[in-house]
Amino acid sequence: MAIGEIRDFLDAHTPRLRSLEDRTRGEASPGATREALTELSLALEELRVSEEELRVQSDMLTDVQQALATERERYHGFFTHLPDACLVTDMAGVVREANRAAAELLGAREDALPGKPLAVFVAEDDRRDFRGRMLAGIPAGEAAEWTVRIHPRNAPPVRVQARVRVVREAASRNGLVWLFHQVLDGPVELAPGRGDASLMEAMLDALAAPACALDLDGTLLRWNRAAADALGWGPEMAGGACPVRFPGEEGGGDALLRTRERMDAVPAEVARGGQTVRLRACVAPLQSGGERLGTFITFSAETAEARPAEREDAEAILSQCRAALAEGTGAGSVYERLRTWIASGLHLGHLRPGSRLPSIRQVADAAGAEHRAVAAAYRTLAAEGLVEVRNRQGAFVAGNWDPAPPALGETAEWLAGVLEGASGLRIRVPQLSDVVARWTTSARIRCACIESVEDERAALVAEMAGQWGMDAFAVAPDRVRADGRGAPEALHGAELIVTTAFHATEAHAAGRSLGVPVLVLAAGAEMVQAAEEVLARGSLTAVVADPGYAVRLRFLRGSERLRVVLADDAAALASLAPAECVLLTPAARQRLGTDAPRMLVPLPSFVSRTPARTIAAFLIQHNLAPARRRD
Structure with missing residues (x-):
């Protein structure tokens, strides 16, 4: 019974008990006394039941409080002993709480950090950029990530990867949680000599993040205390095979361990207690006087596990890339082969906007080309809008080609759905009723179809004219390239431009000059x-x-x-x-x-159902515009 129910019970019984008391005093009859005793007995029993229920509820609340206290201590211990530096600040970057690794990174005591602006620990050259990012704000619900140099007290600056996220600490109090992972600026130099084991050990212990050193054969030489705590490495690990695997690399990462370049944020796996711990690793050469001695690896506590479907997609894309570039070796530059493969993948549906593309090293290995040539090819494709290069994440298929369909009213939205369904059922628009025809054929759209290959060009024109009732005409790509004299003459009067992934760059440039929408269509x-x-x-x-x-x-x-x-x-x-x-x-x-021979493989619509919805919306809007102007 809750407190409110007990209060209601007492309020209901108090007048009755007072009435019985008055009657007992006025007439001391046996019946009145018996009735009063019965009422008192019932009330007392109710109070005993309520007391027992309150005791049970009190015990439950005590258990919950103890569980919360235990959980709070557990997470506080996790925060304190986290191998990466972690801080909590207010929205202005003033420290509220810091763990031990953060105190070691910043060169200050844990109890001395609260109340200090985080910016004072940023290297002077990076401080202006850091404050600019803070003033711009961190988007809620997203994690911002960038590289910054931290200048600890009484120590040289170190480069760290900063990851920050907005958290709500109270009803109206937001804060920022910072995770710093120390990364390497380049090859790790051992001086004065290659055999100075104490120097290597001191270098490892100076890092707050888990780190280890391997020799040229991948044998584990040494690791720091953070690696022992986080990964469970004991003395028996010394001299054994490399316990680190890189699942995204060939041969588990053997080639990566021989690289002469620093690699950041590489997905890694480490076995611990029969389980696989997934981390991110920074891999750098370990050398002395320019001579390669082994590999130096630092780990981040942030997990980097990819979903099985994503791993399968990445493996399939890499396999397709290797097959395409190997088959085309010698047929054009790396840029031309890479562009043809990406455009073909988009056209056939093997790639889609947002698909992650193979790394520069993977493409270079597949094409037998230099890394610089592949990097230059990716930059050119990014400038064309076919590829998007994201900082520290890699290259992805660009996803900004198709415009959003225009906003329509409720009835027009319904009709757009009807046209989309008709396209899927191969029902031609002119065959619909007169009402539908009034919304779709009263004003014909002039549609320019830009494509260099005759088969694709004929399919585009036939699709836009036959299926959608447009005045479609073919235009060769070389007639729409910008020549500095304004809009291309070949597209004069065009109200819509359609093309394929092979000519998206030229089509979008022409669309911008004419102010008309551009649709990039894929094979059905x-x-x-x-x-x-x-x-x-x-x-x-x-x-x-x-x-x-x-x-x-x-x-x-x-x-x-x-x-x-x-x-x-x-x-x-x-x-x-x-x-x-x-x-x-x-x-x-x-x-x-x-x-023509008998066709045993049917050739369905050139346009898939996804852009068909957008085409239908443009068609309806174009036909509704004259009627709205008349109204």
Whole structure:
């Protein structure tokens, strides 16, 4: 029984008991006395039950308080003994709390740090940038990360990786949690001599983060106290094989341990007590006088585990990259081969905006090229808008091509859904009712289709004209490249531009000069899936009009079993077996006419359902605009 219920019980019984008391005093009859005693007995029993319930609730509250106190001590101990430096500050960067590793990093006592601005411990050259980031604010719900140099008291500056997140400590009190991971500025130099073990040990112990040193064969030489505490390494580990694996690297990271360059934020795995601890590692060469002696590794307490699906995607993308670049070795520069592979992956659906691309080292190994050439290729692709290079994370497929569909009213949104469904069912827009026609065909959109390959160009024009009822016309990419004289003449009057991933850069530049939307369309997923399913079971013959389309088809999975025949090759067409699986492009069918072979692999819509929704929205908005102006 709660306190409120007891209060209600007493309020209800008090008048009754007073009434019985008055009656007992006025008439001392046996009946009145018996009734009063009965009422008192019932009230007393109720109070005893309430007392027992309150005692149980009090015991439960005591248990909860003890559990909270234990949990608080546990997390405080975790915070205190965390191997990486961790601080809690207010939103202005004034320290509220710091752990031991933070005190060691900053060169101050733990109890002396609260109340001090964190900026005073930042190296003077980095302080202005640090304060600028603080003034800009840290986005709520996100973790900001950057590299900064910390200048401890009575010690030279050290470079650290700072990770900061906003936390709510009370109802209206926000704060910042900082995690600092010390990283290496370059190769670790041992001086004066390579055999100075005490110098190596002193260097390891000077680091607050877990760290270790390996020899040239990957044998574990030494580690610091932080590594012993965090990873459970004991004396029996000395002289054993390297306990660190790098799952994202070939051979578990053997090549990484021989690198002469510093590598930051590398996913690593360390076995501990039958379990795998996932960390991030900073790997740097260990050398003396320029001579390589081994490898120096520092670890971050931040886990870096990737979901199984993400690991599978990364492995599949790396495998496709190796196959494409190895097959194309010698056919163009690294930039051209890399661009063709990425554009083909986007076009066939093997890559998507946001997909992580292989590292510079992985691409260099696959293409047999220098690292600098691959880095330059990625920078060029980033300038074109095909690739996005994120600081300290790598290269990703850019995801800013397609514009957001225009905002529509409720009825128009419903109609856009109808058109999207009609596209999936292969129902042509002109076949819909007169009401739908009034919303979709009263004003025809002039649509420019930019593509260099005839098969793709014909499919684009046929799709936009036949399926969507637009005035579609083909434009060669070389006619839309900027020449400094304003909008390209070839696109005069265009109200919408569609293209493929191969010409997105030119199309977007033209769209900006004309002020019209640009859509980058991919091959229909059904077509790609149908072709790859046939190739998985056996061979497939593709009849195409343009040799350039044959180059793109070789990026299909199983393309080693793909045979390409040009529509102009009469002898090859005559040799096709009646039961042979044939993929016939619209351009090839148009060239061959009645002589076209029977197509056993259907060629569905060129446009997948995702951009179809955006096209429908533009179509409706374009047709509604004149009616709204009249109203």
